[in-house]
Amino acid sequence: MASRTLRTLPRRAAQRGVRGFRRGAVRPLQVIVAGFAAGVGVGTLLLMLPASRSGPGGASALDALFTATSALCVTGLTIVDTPTYWSPFGQVVILLLVQVGGFGVMTLASLLGLLISRRLRLGSRVLAARETRSGALGDVRAVLRGVAVVSLTVEAVTAAILTLRFAIGYDNSWSHSLWLGVFHAVSAFNNAGFALFSDNLISFATDPWICLPIALAVILGGIGFPVILELVKQHRRPSRWSIHTRLTLLMTAVLIVGGTVFVTVAEWSNPGTLGALDPAGRTLAGFFQAVMPRTAGFNSVNPGEMNTGTLLGVDMLMFIGGGSAGTAGGIKVGTFAVLLLVIVAELRGDPDAELFDRRLSPATIRQALSVALLSVAAVVASTLVIAMTSPFSLDQILYENVSAFATVGLTTGITADLEPWQQLVLVVLMFAGRLGPVTFASALVLRQRQRLYRRPEGRPLIG
Template identity: 50%
Template sequence: MTLTTMLGIVLARKFGLSIKLLARAETKSFGSGRVRHVVLRIVATTAVIEFAAAVLLFLRFLLHYHYSPGQAVAHAVFHSVSAFNNAGFALYTLNVMDFNEDPFILLPLAGCVILGGLGFPVLYELRHHLRLPRMWSMNTRLVLLATPVLLIGGTIFIAVLEWSNPGTLGPQPVGSKILNAFFQSTIARTAGFNSLDIAQMHPVSWLGMDVLMFIGGGPAGTAGGLKVTTFGVLFFIAWTEIRGGAAVPVLGKQLSRSVQREAITLVVLAMGAVIAGTMLLMLSDIALGLDRALFEVVSAFATVGLSTGITASLSPFAQVVLICLMFLGRLGPVTVATALAVGRQPRAYELPKERPLIG
């Protein structure tokens, strides 16, 4: 939608109300009159971040790895764009495993992934109100609270489980172990780079990465997954219920009931898709274990791109299942469900209320 709006701005100098509304929905902006401004900000932000990362990577490729200037530019730009857009494609057979002890390669990539995963609304607010946290929206507060928790928690989790694993962190010095644990924790947030051999990781590490992939990054950004705000909302709903409250307070503000329903619906539909996809993969190959099948399905649904190495050996049916999950995960299960429900007449009456026993 950003590209469509940009074409309207550049070619026609104007665009219709329908495009404005679609772009507003995609960028999570407020007011159709600001769509042009928001879209231009998105393009400028993307260009600045990708250019800065490309410069750092270019200097490293040129000065340390002695690439030719042309090759250094090509590799720097490709990996910068791939990282910021949470794509995870690399130009090397082993992805970025050859650079697993080089912080000057891994950290710029991780930085791009994090910034892209924060979401453009958060970047926009930080640019204007960095020193005024009281002016941050609930969305920005949730993203900035959840992101470091997941990054640090994921780093500790992977480091503890893989510290002595001879196939991953075991042979590396301490500094590289911490670097790669942080990088892989960052990447599990929906950008499929890998500096470690995923196939050699402990199954419990896969399960932990399943959780990180499923959660994903911030909304209205380049990350996939169900978004950290969705799970932040669910956490505060549960916390309020445990404390016996009625309205759900979230970081100094009250949560809308419609948002509560939306978050619960999204998680239920997503879990259904993941469970169904895992079952279909295991039915297509009876020798495929639950841990590998689940990892593959969550990675596809969250549009991450990580794999334990089984993708190429899957049956055509299983690969089609993964393709469908990628498509569903990128569109969003709520969007798909809403599209399927279009045309149904709303009820003109309300049913009597009743409270079933829960738990």
């Protein structure tokens, strides 16, 4: 009876379950934030060990903290060269942090608990449901299994393709090729952007057997687990896809195609980026650079050589990000689409913003506006603080800050040259960008309340 009740809990009952901890107890969102903070702390300590560094002695506290935060928040920004600075042990630590960050700390903890005890307590279900944005609490176990299966399957297939290419196409040993394949597959699906080459993937800019599998893994990780799981279950019946799935797929396709055209055209004749490649290579690199800003930090050309206008366009792609409840960052494509629909409705004079024959609720619109404006405030404030004390240009600083907040990991090359306190600003941005939009949006949902009265309407002048 209790099990059946959990499976059929409606949304309001689920919200009461989230609040159902004892009065004064720690809220689920606070536990998630604390879990990520603890993960950063553990990762920092592990990377400070002498065994984690390839050179003498251990890494400095700042180097370890920055790298651990970047890995757990699946960003990819670095202030040291990953393949030369970190030892194989240190690289394994980074890989594990990326995997944990992609799963989600609470999701992974709940999954491990499910594997060990074969059941989850209500508190664990609440935390996992909030982090994965699954529906009723009774569905959490199925969602956790689905997340694990999807993640490991995509990573395994991508790793196999990359391993074969690194071994056969580049004459690496099979053991080294396997390590390269696994590392980049995990980094790609979790949208981390860490690479084991000092130039990231610039050496493979025209190699489709390297770029396309990585790009596909990045796209799958970026659209979000709810979309992937629904596509697996309903792949033959698109008419039954949820609004979230249809919106995410539509916006992802539009942004990838539009981004590819924009980057390719803008950089076609730039000798520092696409201009040095043949036409087929330019097209592949343009597509690759359109996919990566929305989700991951791999780069097959040097962003520092891009035109100023291209950097601004990439800033916009990074800020929008990918799908909800996935490994991508940014404000998410759903939030961006809601804002666009509100503008369209206002320009047309329609009383309601509509999506797929459905009316968007005022609560959804308010949440989208709040998430977007607070995200803009975070990026603007951090950019202003660094720009006032930095010799770098505004477009470089803005690019760096948007990349950190959107957990992308692309850089114009100035990260390592920033002052230590400025690097700490990026640490805070990465942490806030990984947890801020999702936790804030969830908090807005949980804080909804009914009022028994409404005040008279007021209309201040707009514009």
